Amino acid sequence: xxxxxxxxxxxxxxxxxxxxxxxxxxxxxxxxxxxxxxxxxxxxxxxxxxxxxxxxxxxxxxxxxxxxxxxxxxxxxxxxxxxxxxxxxxxxxxxxxxxxxxxxxxxxxxxxxxxxxxxxxxxxxxxxxxxxxxxxxxxxxxxxxxxxxxxxxxxxxxxxxxxxxxxxxxxxxxxxxxxxxxxxxxxxxxxxxxxxxxxxxxxxxxxxxxxxxxxxxxxxxxxxxxxxxxxxxxxxxxxxxxxxxxxxxxxxxxxxxxxxxxxxxxxxxxxxxxxxxxxxxxxxxxxxxxxxxxxxxxxxxxxxxxxxxxxxxxxxxxxxxxxxxxxxxxxxxxxxxxxxxxxxxxxxxxxxxxxxxxxxxxxxxxxxxxxxxxxxxxxxxxxxxxxxxxxxxxxxxxxxxxxxxxxxxxxxxxxxxxxxxxxxxxxxxxxxxxxx
Numbered sequence: 102x103x104x105x106x107x108x109x110x111x112x113x114x115x116x117x118x119x120x121x122x123x124x125x126x127x128x129x130x131x132x133x134x135x136x137x138x139x140x141x142x143x144x145x146x147x148x149x150x151x152x153x154x155x156x157x158x159x160x161x162x163x164x165x166x167x168x169x170x171x172x173x174x175x176x177x178x179x180x181x182x183x184x185x186x187x188x189x190x191x192x193x194x195x196x197x198x199x200x201x202x203x204x205x206x207x208x209x210x211x212x213x214x215x216x217x218x219x220x221x222x223x224x225x226x227x228x229x230x231x232x233x234x235x236x237x238x239x240x241x242x243x244x245x246x247x248x249x250x251x252x253x254x255x256x257x258x259x260x261x262x263x264x265x266x267x268x269x270x271x272x273x274x275x276x277x278x279x280x281x282x283x284x285x286x287x288x289x290x291x292x293x294x295x296x297x298x299x300x301x302x303x304x305x306x307x308x309x310x311x312x313x314x315x316x317x318x319x320x321x322x323x324x325x326x327x328x329x330x331x332x333x334x335x336x337x338x339x340x341x342x343x344x345x346x347x348x349x350x351x352x353x354x355x356x357x358x359x360x361x362x363x364x365x366x367x368x369x370x371x372x373x374x375x376x377x378x379x380x381x382x383x384x385x386x387x388x389x390x391x392x393x394x395x396x397x398x399x400x401x402x403x404x405x406x407x408x409x410x411x412x413x414x415x416x417x418x419x420x421x422x423x424x425x426x427x428x429x430x431x432x433x434x435x436x437x438x439x440x441x442x443x444x445x446x447x448x449x450x451x452x453x454x455x456x457x458x459x460x461x462x463x464x465x466x467x468x469x470x471x472x473x474x475x476x477x478x479x480x481x482x483x484x485x486x487x488x489x490x491x492x493x494x495x496x497x498x499x500x501x502x503x504x505x506x507x508x509x510x511x512x513x514x515x516x517x518x519x520x521x522x523x524x525x526x527x528x529x530x531x532x533x534x535x536x537x
Contacts, residue, residue, distance in 0.1 A: 103139075105140075106137075106143060109177050114176070115177055121144075131149070143185050170201075209229060235517060237361065241361060243308065247306075253348075291330070298333070306332075308330075311325065321514065321521070336467060339452055339503055355375050374427055376428055383429065383430070383431060383432070432452070434454070475495055513525050
């Protein structure tokens with residue numbers, strides 16, 4: 102098994118095999134220092150020139166290029182004089198497992214390197230320590246949220262991404278050829294989450310790709326992103342959904358703070374703030390009045406009943422000033438601005454948006470589980486044939502339920518203060534990017 106840099110202190114005075122990238126070679130008069138790295142850190146390998154047994158090793162390393170990979174048989178030695186963790190590797194054998202060509206740019210110094218050039222060579226871009234940390238933080242955030250859901254009895258599902266009908270919401274879909282007919286890439290696992298509840302699974306979640314055929318070039322939109330979706334049954338109102346989302350985010354942020362809080366502060370200059378329950382919440386109409394009174398802001402007529410990017414930024418400002426909270430639940434959206442499967446009571450939409458650091462990260466709701474009401478809502482939206490298969494899920498009994506979805510890439514962007522999803526996603530997909 103691979104021994105990682107951050108595990109080497111467990112092997113002091115023992116022989117191990119270590120594999121990694123060559124980060125730097127410093128060939129001095131009496132000694133050659135080689136800095137090796139993996140995703141957990143760097144370690145110094147020391148080759149003394151006075152030892153005639155090292156002649157072969159020196160010959161190998163003198164022909165190795167930066168970013169080549171090596172497999173080293175070595176002794177792990179504690180040495181307080183070594184700045185990299187007080188540990189050095191003393192090799193007895195070195196195998197070059199791959200030799201790197203000259204790099205197109207220095208990934209350790211990305212200043213002035215065009216973002217598109219970086220994305221063309223994304224596998225090199227991620228070798229940058231800062232960008233490696235982004236990947237580790239996103240993984241840890243997801244781990245914390247997953248652990249919470251498993252503890253609460255949620256079942257992880259995997260729904261199909263190729264679907265036979267196009268309609269779910271107002272977003273455009275990607276059409277693909279499927280043998281002798283058309284298929285579509287799923288905009289979300291929404292329908293299938295609800296099907297799982299109709300099947301009696303009660304609590305489900307899914308982490309997977311989501312596709313949106315929107316020709317949008319904003320900093321927070323992508324044509325494919327990773328969705329973290331959940332749905333659960335036997336609720337009494339959408340307040341139950343909001344409570345679970347609070348707990349989920351607290352769990353994820355707590356995990357990140359425990360593992361990488363200090364490193365995030367050092368690299369990004371940002372504190373990981375773990376919120377407390379309950380998050381503040383306000384009705385949309387009340388927010389309109391407050392934003393107008395405090396900041397002179399009037400919602401544009403075409404956005405009445407909803408929010409926009411400017412509104413969300415002001416909601417964050419208001420939440421910080423009024424509640425000292427980075428989060429704000431907003432309720433009272435117009436039914437015309439939301440999907441047909443959101444429940445309505447006396448005409449009032451039973452759902453919410455969650456704003457974090459000035460950006461909407463969730464639209465959640467209690468869903469309509471009654472077949473007749475759901476069919477009526479679909480008809481009002483002009484959805485008939487395309488949602489016939491979905492309506493079948495509710496004909497044979499389905500408990501009251503609700504849920505939400507979070508864009509994992511988007512919350513990572515906000516957590517680390519990154520400028521856009523191009524910096525956040527492992528491989529960005531947008532209207533003008535389909536490679537690598």
